[in-house]
Amino acid sequence: MGTLSVAVNLPYKPEVVDSEVDFYTDIESSPLYKMLPANAKEYVKASPHLLEYLHTFPVNTYGIPLFLSELKNDLRKMESPNIIYPVNETTFIHILPDPDDVRNYYIPIEPSFLHNVNLMMPAIEIKLIDLIDGLDEDPISDKERAEVIKKMLALVTVIRPKGMNLSQLTGGDLKAQDMKSKLTTFLKTDFTAKDKMKIIKKHQVPLTPDGKVILTNEEYRAIEYLLIRDKIEMGVLKPFLSDSYIEDISCDGVGPIFIEHKIFKGLKSVIEFTVSNELDEFVVEMAEKIKRPITHRSPIVDATLPDGSRINIVYGTAVSRHGSNFSIRKVNEVPLSILNIIEVSTIDYLSAAYLWICVEYGMSLFVSGEAASGKTTLLNAITTFIPPENKIVSIEDTPELNVPHRNWIREVALAKGKGEGGGAGGEVTMFDLLKAALRQRPNQIIVGEIRGVEGAVAFGAMQTGHPVMSTFHAASVEKLIQRLCGDPINIPRTYVDNLNLVIIMSAVKRPDGSVVRRIISINELVGFNPETQGFTFVEMFSWEPVSDTFTWSGKGSSYLLENKIATMLGMPDSKRSEIYLEVEKRAKILERLHKAGYTKFWDLFHMMTKIKKQGLLQIGS
Numbered sequence: 001m002g003t004l005s006v007a008v009n010l011p012y013k014p015e016v017v018d019s020e021v022d023f024y025t026d027i028e029s030s031p032l033y034k035m036l037p038a039n040a041k042e043y044v045k046a047s048p049h050l051l052e053y054l055h056t057f058p059v060n061t062y063g064i065p066l067f068l069s070e071l072k073n074d075l076r077k078m079e080s081p082n083i084i085y086p087v088n089e090t091t092f093i094h095i096l097p098d099p100d101d102v103r104n105y106y107i108p109i110e111p112s113f114l115h116n117v118n119l120m121m122p123a124i125e126i127k128l129i130d131l132i133d134g135l136d137e138d139p140i141s142d143k144e145r146a147e148v149i150k151k152m153l154a155l156v157t158v159i160r161p162k163g164m165n166l167s168q169l170t171g172g173d174l175k176a177q178d179m180k181s182k183l184t185t186f187l188k189t190d191f192t193a194k195d196k197m198k199i200i201k202k203h204q205v206p207l208t209p210d211g212k213v214i215l216t217n218e219e220y221r222a223i224e225y226l227l228i229r230d231k232i233e234m235g236v237l238k239p240f241l242s243d244s245y246i247e248d249i250s251c252d253g254v255g256p257i258f259i260e261h262k263i264f265k266g267l268k269s270v271i272e273f274t275v276s277n278e279l280d281e282f283v284v285e286m287a288e289k290i291k292r293p294i295t296h297r298s299p300i301v302d303a304t305l306p307d308g309s310r311i312n313i314v315y316g317t318a319v320s321r322h323g324s325n326f327s328i329r330k331v332n333e334v335p336l337s338i339l340n341i342i343e344v345s346t347i348d349y350l351s352a353a354y355l356w357i358c359v360e361y362g363m364s365l366f367v368s369g370e371a372a373s374g375k376t377t378l379l380n381a382i383t384t385f386i387p388p389e390n391k392i393v394s395i396e397d398t399p400e401l402n403v404p405h406r407n408w409i410r411e412v413a414l415a416k417g418k419g420e421g422g423g424a425g426g427e428v429t430m431f432d433l434l435k436a437a438l439r440q441r442p443n444q445i446i447v448g449e450i451r452g453v454e455g456a457v458a459f460g461a462m463q464t465g466h467p468v469m470s471t472f473h474a475a476s477v478e479k480l481i482q483r484l485c486g487d488p489i490n491i492p493r494t495y496v497d498n499l500n501l502v503i504i505m506s507a508v509k510r511p512d513g514s515v516v517r518r519i520i521s522i523n524e525l526v527g528f529n530p531e532t533q534g535f536t537f538v539e540m541f542s543w544e545p546v547s548d549t550f551t552w553s554g555k556g557s558s559y560l561l562e563n564k565i566a567t568m569l570g571m572p573d574s575k576r577s578e579i580y581l582e583v584e585k586r587a588k589i590l591e592r593l594h595k596a597g598y599t600k601f602w603d604l605f606h607m608m609t610k611i612k613k614q615g616l617l618q619i620g621s
Contacts, residue, residue, distance in 0.1 A: 006236050007274045008113065009256070011096060011105050014056035017114075025162075025217070027051060032059070040067040043086065049111045049221065050084075050092055056114060057094075065094060071245055071263045073344065076514065081264060084109070087242040090225065095264055106259055106267040108239035112222035112229075123205045124213055124223060127156040146228045153227065158212045159220050169214050170206055234289070234305065235282065236271055237328070241307055246330050248372075253322030254279060265514070276323045283313050283324045302398070307331070310398050335402045337601040338381040339594045346374060346505075346517050348550045351541040353586035354522065354561075357579075358501055359385035360617075361565045362443075362467040366450070368474045369505035374517035375471040376400050378505065379446070382469075384601070386444055388609040393437040395430055396448030404605040409440060430454040434461070444469065455489035462498035477502050477523050477537050496535060497527050500560055508545070518543050519550070526559045555580060569619055582619045589616070 027033055027045060032054055036044065044051040057065075065084045075081065080097040081104065087093055094107035131152045139145045160169055206214040215223065229238050240249045240259060248260040256272040273279040287294035290311070292303040299315040310329040314320045338352050358365065359382055367375045383403045386392065394401050397413040414428040430447070434457040437445050445461055447454065447470035458468045474480035480502055484491045504520040520543050526536040540554035556577070566576040589611065598607045611617060 091239045103268045106269045111225040249328040335601045337604045339599040349587040356385040363500040364468045365501035366472045367503045368472040373505040384605045390443035393442040394446040395433045459495045
């Protein structure tokens with residue numbers, strides 16, 4: 001992607017930095033370095049540009065930032081955060097308070113952050129094009145392309161040591177009349193020589209007699225980073241996409257990039273687009289990079305980024321009055337486990353244990369709620385409850401699920417005309433994939449979201465004994481049934497009770513103003529009454545908003561536990577009540593696993609597999 005002139009709008013006036021201090025060789029001589037805590041010293045040794053940033057930061061006003069390797073949930077209560085944390089090997093994030101706004105500042109600290117090298121970029125890019133055009137073989141992977149850029153950059157530049165006079169490298173002064181003789185080897189073709197000369201003269205780029213661009217150590221590192229970031233990766237979005245604490249990234253048009261943070265909630269970035277046509281250019285290049293070209297005739301794109309994040313792009317002013325915009329819904333590289341979700345009080349141990357038994361014994365369920373209520377996150381988390389030996393087929397229009405089972409077939413719908421590599425191709429719908437899944441004899445079918453005619457096939461699968469798990473947009477059981485039985489899904493009312501469980505989720509506002517995700521209720525669909533044309537459902541668990549706790553309101557009256565699962569296990573009527581003890585037993589197992597530290601998705605799944613193999617999950621054991 002091209003290098004764009006995005007603005008960095010810092011909320012403070014940067015301190016002046018001594019230009020003769022080399023932050024790549026002189027770190028320990030810095031007085032500020034000596035004041036840093038031990039963990040910060042380790043960070044700046046590995047990433048000297050971080051120390052350079054700290055020299056520009058007014059520590060006398062704000063104090064030295066708190067350096068953290070990871071962010072804990074208790075930081076949410078911090079009123080005026082001044083925190084720096086790493087998101088990858090080269091990039092750090094600084095969270096800084098804004099006393100005048102509900103959104104605090106989000107400051108990405110990259111190697112290029114403090115260096116305006118845009119004036120030098122054209123000269124370097126021209127030279128790189130000349131060299132890359134002469135390569136015998138084209139690099140295939142992004143890693144290979146990055147290595148080529150690094151090698152080529154080293155050939156066309158020279159680093160000026162601190163304290164060395166520039167004329168010692170240029171062979172004289174930098175007057176325009178001397179430029180031409182210094183560019184003999186830099187310019188290769190008559191066709192482009194005039195254009196190249198104009199660029200060099202215009203920006204007064206310092207060159208050695210053999211045509212190499214002269215850079216400081218900091219400028220070199222900044223340019224190397226920018227070339228790889230903008231030409232190979234996702235440009236200015238790289239720090240945002242690298243940050244595992246971000247949930248959503250949005251650009252509403254010209255102006256700042258906004259984010260939704262898992263810990264600090266709504267934040268505004270200091271990175272902003274200032275020119276409308278450059279924002280247009282950025283979204284066009286971004287769409288091309290993900291092989292979903294965008295045009296004025298087709299100005300909206302829904303797609304997936306290389307890291308799996310979902311992106312929506314709207315191009316131009318014809319359909320978006322504030323100009324091009326985009327929204328990115330981040331996915332977790334490592335999915336959240338059910339214990340991670342318990343940690344943030346979205347669910348508790350008892351209700352999770354109840355779901356564990358229901359999923360293990362093949363009950364079909366929908367996770368329902370409004371947008372961004374955590375439906376897909378919960379659905380993914382409860383896949384660890386599926387027996388490890390089962391065969392699973394998942395069907396999605398945008399890949400988000402991450403199932404831990406080895407025997408997992410992952411199917412993704414294909415839009416019309418979006419064949420392999422972006423070429424023309426036929427449409428493959430969720431409906432098509434769901435029909436194909438029934439021939440694959442899975443133990444479980446997981447559908448990313450039920451929205452249309454695929455709903456009829458899903459309920460047909462339930463009738464033939466295939467457990468189906470999916471997400472659905474509805475805020476209550478009644479609304480869910482209305483949508484299922486209406487256009488465009490049109491499920492016959494007599495089919496609906498093939499669905500066993502409905503989990504209602506919501507993003508709710510707490511008294512302190514924070515927005516949290518909660519399971520509002522877990523409901524069993526019991527049956528359809530043809531006389532009243534109504535459905536019977538029993539609320540098993542409910543959330544109490546005052547105490548922010550969950551109540552097992554259906555204890556002793558579970559149709560699924562007593563009439564389906566107990567019957568399946570051959571339990572006599574006199575002992576069916578013992579199945580409620582199994583819920584409590586599994587809740588204690590989850591709690592012990594949590595205390596033992598098995599909170600990560602894969603770790604939890606492996607431990608649950610071991611527990612099952614040891615026979616500890618036999619009901620009645």
